[in-house]
Amino acid sequence: MAGVTDRPFRQLCRRLGAGYAVSEMVTSRKELWNSLKTSRRADHAGEPGPIAVQIAGTDAAMMAEAAAYNIDRGAQIIDINMGCPAKKVCNKWAGSALMRNEVLALDIVEAVVAVCAPRCVPVTLKMRTGWSADERNALRLARLFEAAGIAMLTIHGRTREQGYTGLAEYDTIAAVKAAVVIPVVANGDIDSPEKARDVLAYTQADALMIGRAAQGRPWIFREVAHFLSTGGHLPAPTVAEARDVLTEHLHDHYGLYGELSGVRSARKHIGWAVRGLPGGDAFRRHMNTLERCEEQLQALRDWFDDLGQTYHRLPATPAANDEDAPADPACAA
Structure with a gap:
């Protein structure tokens, strides 16, 4: 998810039970590789493996070159984006729009696999069920992609x-x-853990991908893993743990983005974390007025400490829906 699954958030999710995390979408347009946005997305410093990088584009040769570029910068898995529904992506016939052009989609897969296979780098792919209710072609494409070497x-x-x-x-x-x-x-x-169990049972899938439900609730990964292995529920995090988890995440976030950009982009993560909690809306509005990292951190610590005077563990909040809905208009599906 562009604007969400940056390196600090991926590392947070991995620490809290995710077995695997894929990068934000990286463009195949070579002229943008040295931009600040792309260089941040291609930064894997200190990230545990396997490092999976998602690439997006519409030209087979450019996608192959993008795969090689990211492998040279540490990618151990290349993921092809054929799932993003954002208009700014689909209008350029990238993302899920590629599902409407099966010949081009297959050309891209074959070109990327040809570059990655000699380097022993597997290629994965994410897509939707199709373009529309009348154009559901995921099954046909899946067979083609498997034959072309998708792992x-x-x-x-x-x-x-x-x-x-x-x-x-x-x-x-x-x-x-x-x-x-x-x-x-x-x-x-x-x-939820129950939804994870039911989806696995119904689809017989080998694994689950959780997206938006992890925004503000990154411990969902350990909750799901525990439930699937034991049938029981973990208790909710304590207020103190939630405070410490978010504080650690923000330190990592500021380290990647710097003060000005970091404070502003951290607001969405803080907003997700306090969503539905008592006093969360008022705190989020106050948070959006702060312009310095230390002010933001101190306000966050003080707010959670106040919440901890009433609650030992986080009270239940409404579950997030629309799994991988993007925070950024150009999503990485």
Whole structure:
């Protein structure tokens, strides 16, 4: 998810139980590789493996070159974006728009695999169920992609036309899983341990991808893993733990973005963390007036300490929906 799954957030999710985390979408346009935004997205300093980088574009040769570029900078897995529904991406026929041009989609896969295979770097791919309800072609594409050398498929259970509205469906994911040998990952509306269990059982998928439900609630990964292995629920994090987790994340965040950009981009992470908590809306409005890292950190610590006077553990909050809805208009699906 562009604007969300940067290196600090990926590392946070890994520490809290995620087995795997994919980078923000990196453009295949060479002239943008030295831009500040792309250089941050290609920064994997201190990140535990496997390092998976998602690339996006519409030209097979450029996508192959982008794969090689990212491998040279530490990528151990290359993921092809054919799932992003954002208009600014689809209008250029990238992201999920590629599902409407099966010949081009296959050309891109073949070109990227040809570059990655000699380097022993697997290529994965994320897509949707299709462009629209009348153009669901994930099953046909899955077979083509498997034959072309894709090592793993992730399927979001919505069409591009749906965007992030309505409910994800899992019949298409189940059909793909039954049709291919390579691992299949189910994605879409997985926001609780019970939902994770049910989606795995229904689709027979090999793994689950959790997106938006982790925003402000990164411990969902350990909650799901514990429930799937034991059938029981972990207690909610203590208020003190939530404070410390977010504080540590913000330190990492500021380290990547610097003071000015870091304070502003951290606001969304803080907003997600306090969403639904008592007094969270008022605190978020106050947070948006602060302009310095230390002010932001101190306000956050003080707010959680005040919350801890009433609650030992975080009170329940509404679950997030629309799994991988982007914070940035150019999402990485």
